[in-house]
Amino acid sequence: MLARQNWSKNVEFLLAAIGYCVGLGNVWRFPYLCYSSGGGAFLVPFFLMLILCAVPLLYMELAVGQYTQNGPVGALAKLCPLFKGKRAGLATVVISFLFTTYYNVIIAWAFYYLFHCFQSVLPWTACDHDWNSPNCWDGTATQNYTNSTTNTSYLGPAMKPNGTISPTEDFYQSYVLERSSGIEETGRLKWELALILLMCWVIVYFCIWKGPKSTGKVVYFTATFPYVVLVVLLVRGVTLPGSLNGILFFIRPKWELLLDPKVWVNAAAQNFNSIGIAFGGIITMSSYNKFNNRIIKDVLVIAVVDAITCLLAGFAIFSILGNLAENQGKDVGDVIQQGPGLVFVIYPEAFTTMPVPQLFAAVFFFMLINLGIDSQFASTEVIVTTINDHFHPQVKKYLKRKEVLVAVVCALSFLCGLPNVTQGGYYFFSLIDHYAAAVSLMYLAFFEVIAITWFYGARRLGRNIKEMNGSTPNIFFIVCWYFISPLFIFGIWLFSMISYRPFQLDGYDYPVWATVLGWFIAALSVLCVPIGMVHSIYQAKGNNLWQKLKNSIVSPLDDPNEIFHLNPYNGGPEKKENFDAI
Numbered sequence: 001m002l003a004r005q006n007w008s009k010n011v012e013f014l015l016a017a018i019g020y021c022v023g024l025g026n027v028w029r030f031p032y033l034c035y036s037s038g039g040g041a042f043l044v045p046f047f048l049m050l051i052l053c054a055v056p057l058l059y060m061e062l063a064v065g066q067y068t069q070n071g072p073v074g075a076l077a078k079l080c081p082l083f084k085g086k087r088a089g090l091a092t093v094v095i096s097f098l099f100t101t102y103y104n105v106i107i108a109w110a111f112y113y114l115f116h117c118f119q120s121v122l123p124w125t126a127c128d129h130d131w132n133s134p135n136c137w138d139g140t141a142t143q144n145y146t147n148s149t150t151n152t153s154y155l156g157p158a159m160k161p162n163g164t165i166s167p168t169e170d171f172y173q174s175y176v177l178e179r180s181s182g183i184e185e186t187g188r189l190k191w192e193l194a195l196i197l198l199m200c201w202v203i204v205y206f207c208i209w210k211g212p213k214s215t216g217k218v219v220y221f222t223a224t225f226p227y228v229v230l231v232v233l234l235v236r237g238v239t240l241p242g243s244l245n246g247i248l249f250f251i252r253p254k255w256e257l258l259l260d261p262k263v264w265v266n267a268a269a270q271n272f273n274s275i276g277i278a279f280g281g282i283i284t285m286s287s288y289n290k291f292n293n294r295i296i297k298d299v300l301v302i303a304v305v306d307a308i309t310c311l312l313a314g315f316a317i318f319s320i321l322g323n324l325a326e327n328q329g330k331d332v333g334d335v336i337q338q339g340p341g342l343v344f345v346i347y348p349e350a351f352t353t354m355p356v357p358q359l360f361a362a363v364f365f366f367m368l369i370n371l372g373i374d375s376q377f378a379s380t381e382v383i384v385t386t387i388n389d390h391f392h393p394q395v396k397k398y399l400k401r402k403e404v405l406v407a408v409v410c411a412l413s414f415l416c417g418l419p420n421v422t423q424g425g426y427y428f429f430s431l432i433d434h435y436a437a438a439v440s441l442m443y444l445a446f447f448e449v450i451a452i453t454w455f456y457g458a459r460r461l462g463r464n465i466k467e468m469n470g471s472t473p474n475i476f477f478i479v480c481w482y483f484i485s486p487l488f489i490f491g492i493w494l495f496s497m498i499s500y501r502p503f504q505l506d507g508y509d510y511p512v513w514a515t516v517l518g519w520f521i522a523a524l525s526v527l528c529v530p531i532g533m534v535h536s537i538y539q540a541k542g543n544n545l546w547q548k549l550k551n552s553i554v555s556p557l558d559d560p561n562e563i564f565h566l567n568p569y570n571g572g573p574e575k576k577e578n579f580d581a582i
Contacts, residue, residue, distance in 0.1 A: 012216030019223035019374025032338035038257035045267035054271035056480035065286030071385040072280035091528035092280035098436035117362035124171035137164035187423025229367035237319030246322020278445035281378035435518035442493035
């Protein structure tokens, strides 16, 4: 068996896992979802879904990775050959690869903004640049309105002529993206972003090229620095005029919205996406744990930190949005956006009203870089680990070293990400984000949970956990694995299918060929499941289809004599009879 690296310390694994789970979605998605889904009332379904769905599934994936000492592909192959790793388990690797091709683009945008912060005047404060569009309007044509914070002349978006946009939005659309009119107008490659994207991949490479040994050292900074910035932004935000209005707008409960099924679906989806279930990152990182690492402790730490981060980001963001709304004479609901628009348009605009805006902007965008880069580490490691686990002789023969494999994966992801930094790149970026994650992720997660908890068995997984940690999971987790979590996942998946509408981007309708491309992207991962199942049944032993089907669901870990199947690492298993009563 190939000797496997371990994390040097458990705290390094925890920081890496927290960095993976706590990403950009905590900053730009949760605050918007909370306000739009009932304010403070949204916290009820949010924490219920955290307890009933996210925490049990996090526990499940951590246990599977640590017990099998394999990435998601090998883990599923060992637990249930019907979902054979090299076919069905490959779906998580496909999603991770698609994720890496566009997620690093967000980090490149953040670097681009960071580099432009080191100027005497931030370039998104006025419309007097050569690159500004004719629709850009900063309000300098009038002197009749007064900013409530700085006592200077300002004309907010509510007072702008129809069809005009703010300098911050124009900077993002016309200068950073050079956004074309549609996906059919690809335009030229924006070389500045392409070079920054290359730089991002070089950073990722040197952070993961030695596996857990190198990643474990980097996360001491990348996983902790964002919390320093969020606290600074919150402290600064609550001192600004209008901040209380923003915070109250964020937490004011709208109890009637709890009757809307979409609110509950949003709560489950937020927890699910934030923890990163079915992306393969959790299984991959835990596969580098020592065999007897205490899992439940890690589960609770990761889940609690992730939830607290969502709330901290919400308070920090809405305190500053409250000030921005007061400066513009608008309601807070009129200035909030979700997704890239929040961090690349609204927040930069808010910084322009603060003292030393360059400092606050630079620190904020550096925080975004750290939030994003951690998630990129794990997603890239999923691909590298899978290839190295299953094709190690070929890697050794042709590439010689794992470091070369990491370089090949990073280079290929960089090349596949280049369409996202063309003038039509934002349309490609949004298309991949929607179809690679939103459409197919729940489908794959459902089959992952079914494979592990029904076909392999939740009680058997409980025995594996006792083998590692000396005690079985609480019955609460067994019930969640068997029934509650699969039900929630199936409900989210079903609701998303019923409520499906052709994807639109800011009112732009994608052409038919682009929609077909989107579904093809989704199919790259989705079809891995049925194809893998057919292949597994075909290869299984048996004289007829029924025998082949039965044999295809028998785990290779089954051993009639002893429970200890795999491990050359901890040297002393207990025998099967000690586990029969579980």
